[in-house]
Amino acid sequence: MPFGNTHNQLKMKYSAAQEYPDLSKHNNHMAKVLTEELYAQLRDKTTPSGFTLDDVIQTGVDNPGHPFIMTVGCVAGDEETYEVFKDLLDPVIEDRHGGYKPSDTHKTDLNPDHLKGGDDLDPDYVLSSRVRTGRSIRGFCLPPHCSRGERRAVEDLAVEGLGSLDGDLKGKYYALKNMTDEEQQQLIDDHFLFDKPVSPLLLASGMARDWPDARGIWHNDNKTFLVWVNEEDHLRVISMQKGGNMKEVFNRFCTGLTKIESLFKEKGHEFMWNEHLGYVLTCPSNLGTGLRAGVHVKLPCLSKHEKFGEILKKLRLQKRGTGGVDTAAVGGVFDISNADRLGFSEVELVQMVVDGVKLLVEMEKRLEKGQSIDELMPAQK
Amino acid sequence: MASTFTRVLSRKRIVGILSLAGAGSLVTGYLINKDKVHASVKSSRRMYPASAEYPDLRKHNNCMASHLTPAIYAALIDKATPSGFTLDQCIQTGVDNPGHPFIKTVGMVAGDEESYQVFAELFNPVIKERHNGYDPQIMRHPTDLDASKIRSGVFDERYVLSSRVRTGRSIRGLALPPACTRAERREVERVVADALSGLKDDLLGRYYSLTEMTEEEQQQLIDDHFLFDKPVSPLLTCSGMARDWPDARGIWHNNEKTFLVWVNEEDHTRVISMEKGGNMKRVFERFCKGLKEVERLIKEKGWEFMWNERLGYVLTCPSNLGTGLRAGVHINLPRLSKDPRFSKILDNLRLQKRGTGGVDTAAVGSTFDISNLDRLGKSEVELVQTVIDGVNYLIECEKRLEKGQDIKIPPAPGQIK
Numbered sequence: 001m002p003f004g005n006t007h008n009q010l011k012m013k014y015s016a017a018q019e020y021p022d023l024s025k026h027n028n029h030m031a032k033v034l035t036e037e038l039y040a041q042l043r044d045k046t047t048p049s050g051f052t053l054d055d056v057i058q059t060g061v062d063n064p065g066h067p068f069i070m071t072v073g074c075v076a077g078d079e080e081t082y083e084v085f086k087d088l089l090d091p092v093i094e095d096r097h098g099g100y101k102p103s104d105t106h107k108t109d110l111n112p113d114h115l116k117g118g119d120d121l122d123p124d125y126v127l128s129s130r131v132r133t134g135r136s137i138r139g140f141c142l143p144p145h146c147s148r149g150e151r152r153a154v155e156d157l158a159v160e161g162l163g164s165l166d167g168d169l170k171g172k173y174y175a176l177k178n179m180t181d182e183e184q185q186q187l188i189d190d191h192f193l194f195d196k197p198v199s200p201l202l203l204a205s206g207m208a209r210d211w212p213d214a215r216g217i218w219h220n221d222n223k224t225f226l227v228w229v230n231e232e233d234h235l236r237v238i239s240m241q242k243g244g245n246m247k248e249v250f251n252r253f254c255t256g257l258t259k260i261e262s263l264f265k266e267k268g269h270e271f272m273w274n275e276h277l278g279y280v281l282t283c284p285s286n287l288g289t290g291l292r293a294g295v296h297v298k299l300p301c302l303s304k305h306e307k308f309g310e311i312l313k314k315l316r317l318q319k320r321g322t323g324g325v326d327t328a329a330v331g332g333v334f335d336i337s338n339a340d341r342l343g344f345s346e347v348e349l350v351q352m353v354v355d356g357v358k359l360l361v362e363m364e365k366r367l368e369k370g371q372s373i374d375e376l377m378p379a380q381k
Numbered sequence: 382m383a384s385t386f387t388r389v390l391s392r393k394r395i396v397g398i399l400s401l402a403g404a405g406s407l408v409t410g411y412l413i414n415k416d417k418v419h420a421s422v423k424s425s426r427r428m429y430p431a432s433a434e435y436p437d438l439r440k441h442n443n444c445m446a447s448h449l450t451p452a453i454y455a456a457l458i459d460k461a462t463p464s465g466f467t468l469d470q471c472i473q474t475g476v477d478n479p480g481h482p483f484i485k486t487v488g489m490v491a492g493d494e495e496s497y498q499v500f501a502e503l504f505n506p507v508i509k510e511r512h513n514g515y516d517p518q519i520m521r522h523p524t525d526l527d528a529s530k531i532r533s534g535v536f537d538e539r540y541v542l543s544s545r546v547r548t549g550r551s552i553r554g555l556a557l558p559p560a561c562t563r564a565e566r567r568e569v570e571r572v573v574a575d576a577l578s579g580l581k582d583d584l585l586g587r588y589y590s591l592t593e594m595t596e597e598e599q600q601q602l603i604d605d606h607f608l609f610d611k612p613v614s615p616l617l618t619c620s621g622m623a624r625d626w627p628d629a630r631g632i633w634h635n636n637e638k639t640f641l642v643w644v645n646e647e648d649h650t651r652v653i654s655m656e657k658g659g660n661m662k663r664v665f666e667r668f669c670k671g672l673k674e675v676e677r678l679i680k681e682k683g684w685e686f687m688w689n690e691r692l693g694y695v696l697t698c699p700s701n702l703g704t705g706l707r708a709g710v711h712i713n714l715p716r717l718s719k720d721p722r723f724s725k726i727l728d729n730l731r732l733q734k735r736g737t738g739g740v741d742t743a744a745v746g747s748t749f750d751i752s753n754l755d756r757l758g759k760s761e762v763e764l765v766q767t768v769i770d771g772v773n774y775l776i777e778c779e780k781r782l783e784k785g786q787d788i789k790i791p792p793a794p795g796q797i798k
Contacts, residue, residue: 014562049426
């Protein structure tokens with residue numbers, strides 16, 4: 001919808017060569033896959049809601065990328081994008097998600113009883129535990145493409161659904177545009193408030209239009225379950241608490257998500273999901289589970305070890321700074337989370353984090369005592 | 382996968398969606414599932430009534446927000462220009478940028494020449510507010526690029542450090558930066574670079590494409606203060622004009638570095654004539670000569686500039702309609718700038734001050750950028766003459782203050798009749 005792509009057919013008067021973007025200096029997944037031939041093949045297609053190839057790739061054209069960090073470079077405007085533009089998105093998905101094929105099926109498992117352990121991560125090292133994912137409401141366009149009316153409808157549905165939660169999930173919604181200064185300060189202090197995106201990766205996709213209209217934050221009274229509405233996805237769902245009890249965090253996560261899903265279903269709405277891509281979200285990198293389970297953990301010795309990166313890779317984990325993606329670690333405290341999203345179930349991914357972090361902490365303790373960690377080296381998961 | 386989409390596009394849902402439809406609905410006719418042809422499948426875009434789509438402008442302070450009533454929004458929401466530009470696209474920048482209590486921005490852009498007609502119900506009051514009462518429905522804009530009419534125009538260089546005139550031109554038939562496709566933008570570049578290569582004598586010069594520039598060329602252009610960067614202002618980026626940067630963007634300048642053209646920045650072209658010193662007359666002469674030459678050269682190839690007698694030269698931002706002209710000097714006014722009457726004097730002379738970094742910058746020391754306030758309703762010659770007369774008046778004031786004499790605030794001119 002935004003940025004001049006409204007009448008895709010009019011572009012056809014120019015040849016594919018004339019319209020094909022200059023990707024010669026680009027380094028992102030979209031640029032790797034989108035040849036001029038593929039562009040020519042896909043350029044006359046549009047999803048039923050009018051999302052076009054140029055809409056899909058705009059963010060990747062505008063953001064050439066970084067030699068070291070491979071961004072995705074494309075987004076979906078609706079659920080059908082993944083079907084209509086599969087010739088572009090399947091290879092992108094395969095590259096991004098460790099060889100996930102168009103014929104593969106994705107397992108969804110939100111049964112927290114299937115998680116083994118996870119309640120005993122050492123709180124002297126593991127400062128906090130968190131699990132997040134996203135959900136999209138079927139039948140509504142995604143943030144890059146939605147109209148104001150649609151975005152507001154998504155907000156209404158979310159507020160209505162979340163308003164029915166009770167027990168330890170009972171909470172309150174704070175609309176970004178109606179927030180008082182006190183509420184805003186409290187949400188900042190709780191580290192809950194999200195800001196208008198500044199990253200050009202996000203802005204170029206159009207998802208920040210009309211900010212802060214229909215955006216908001218819901219959280220439970222206990223401040224352990226949080227939902228972002230209309231930020232990068234329709235819903236981002238977060239369960240978190242201080243300390244190392246990942247099992248409790250995951251329990252609450254699954255319970256909350258399952259409740260929210262059934263509340264939506266009562267009103268005749270469902271989440272975007274299919275057995276190939278799992279949960280469908282705006283960015284192809286978040287398909288499948290959309291899940292990032294992570295801890296803030298103190299690893300001052302281990303993080304200086306020459307094999308730190310290799311260990312994480314073997315455990316299928318990634319490190320970030322405590323400010324989140326694209327930040328640096330402060331004082332030896334790292335954000336450690338699962339690297340995968342698609343092709344593994346929620347339980348499997350959280351299990352990897354739980355087992356992996358347990359091992360990392362053990363290694364840290366050994367290194368503290370000056371002992372070797374060679375015999376603890378894990379095999380590739 | 383197939384069955385999922387069949388459920389999504391079931392008849393019941395389509396009926397539900399269409400019942401929400403306003404006056405219009407998109408018809409794209411794309412069929413996902415080729416095996417099961419649904420003859421009645423049209424766009425599954427959710428259509429909401431205008432009242433559900435109307436932006437929340439309660440905290441906004443820009444010209445668009447001042448004039449976009451729910452009624453006007455409803456009347457225009459289903460319209461599109463021939464190239465498909467919609468009202469929502471025109472106003473997106475104004476919705477995304479609420480504005481500032483002191484600085485009233487425009488808050489909307491055109492995607493093509495036709496935007497000003499199709500969305501006239503909103504553009505006209507915005508134009509009227511921004512351009513001092515100019516009413517496109519009844520008034521005509523005078524174009525006059527005859528530099529021989531200019532009187533005086535050589536300033537005292539003890540005060541005036543440099544002189545500059547800029548405007549913009551759009552190539553008729555190609556969409557403007559917020560809406561253009563990559564191919565259209567490249568076509569603008571091709572047409573303009575081709576025409577500029579035909580310039581001769583003191584206008585002979587060279588084009589530097591942003592994508593192909595060498596590091597040395599880039600450094601030289603930065604040192605000359607010619608290089609423009611990818612816009613960072615959200616006022617500009619929210620309109621979509623920075624898409625695909627730096628594709629088809631570039632800078633042309635003559636060998637003497639006194640005539641410069643920006644290609645595909647905020648407009649198809651921005652044309653700048655400038656020199657150190659105070660010879661505004663010569664700067665304007667070169668400006669007019671260059672513009673007319675470029676126009677002649679594009680006409681040879683069957684192109685022309687966007688222009689009409691109601692709006693003058695048509696550019697992306699309504700604030701630049703008419704002449705699109707900003708004629709200004711960098712001038713040092715150490716005493717006058719500290720006088721409390723300075724702002725009022727400028728107001729009455731129809732001048733504005735900026736810092737020497739351009740719009741939204743602060744002055745350094747006592748050196749200011751002084752230029753015309755108006756763009757539409759007065760000709761190029763009139764506006765440049767206004768700047769010349771005004772700057773001469775300011776210099777007179779400065780000289781009087783130097784001698785300890787008093788200065789007078791000049792009388793205010795009337796509004797456009």
